[in-house]
Amino acid sequence: MSTISLDQARTIIAATLAHGKQLGLKPLGVAVVDGGGHLIAFEREDCTATLRAHIAVGKAAGALGLGVSSRRIGEMAAERPGFIASLGAIAPSGLIPAAGGVIVLDDAGRALGAVGVTGDTSDNDELCALAGIAAANLKAQGA
Template identity: 65%
Template sequence: MSRINLDQANTCIAATFAKGAELGLKPLSAAVVDAGGHMIAFQRQDGASFGRMQIAQGKAAGALALGVSSRKVADMAVERPWFVGALAASASHAVIPAAGGVIVVDQSGAVIGAVGVTGDTSDNDEIAALAGILAAGLRPQD
């Protein structure tokens, strides 16, 4: 597999929302992007605030920009705030340094895209993203 298709993206989002409902999370928003950070699919649950698309895509694209989960990008922001700030100011896509952005890889480990989730705590966003990825038959980066 060299890319995430629309059916997989939609399945991922539906499963992300199902995990959110199972856990009783606040309204979530989820973005699935290709390896270049470009949107494949996005959905926002009823009651989610209007800025969630940019946040979800920024978590996913930010993870791709640095090749690590957005949780690790958040750690970098603490360790090297000027670096992450400069990247965020100059990147072609938003960079949101908070957990909830997970890189997706193919069977060989090559990056094929990412999922970004926002709406609850960052830890819960990441749990929901991982559930969505796995439900769509995709593989998160280790």
């Protein structure tokens, strides 16, 4: 299947972390997953807590699970908390209802994979994910 290459994933992660540094954010964790939600690359900056990889993957794979950003999943969780909570129990990599998980599209609008960022506020996490995707000349869903 078409997917994000390791080279592209490295570019996304480097640009995501650089954007966080530029904004003066807390240390981040960044995951890039393929269209099936399987991890391609991950980095966690020094002094980040132990769950960062799980949260980053849960934002990215969860977004692919429902076909929307983890920001939208956060809105759905506010509207229908029980429904979104129930999905966390059946999603193989979890489903995190907070901004920072963004689907990456190919030119035809199909999901190539997703990026998940965690460590600062969710709004800032998402800004960094979008900067990372743009740096790799890829298209973020909804952008």
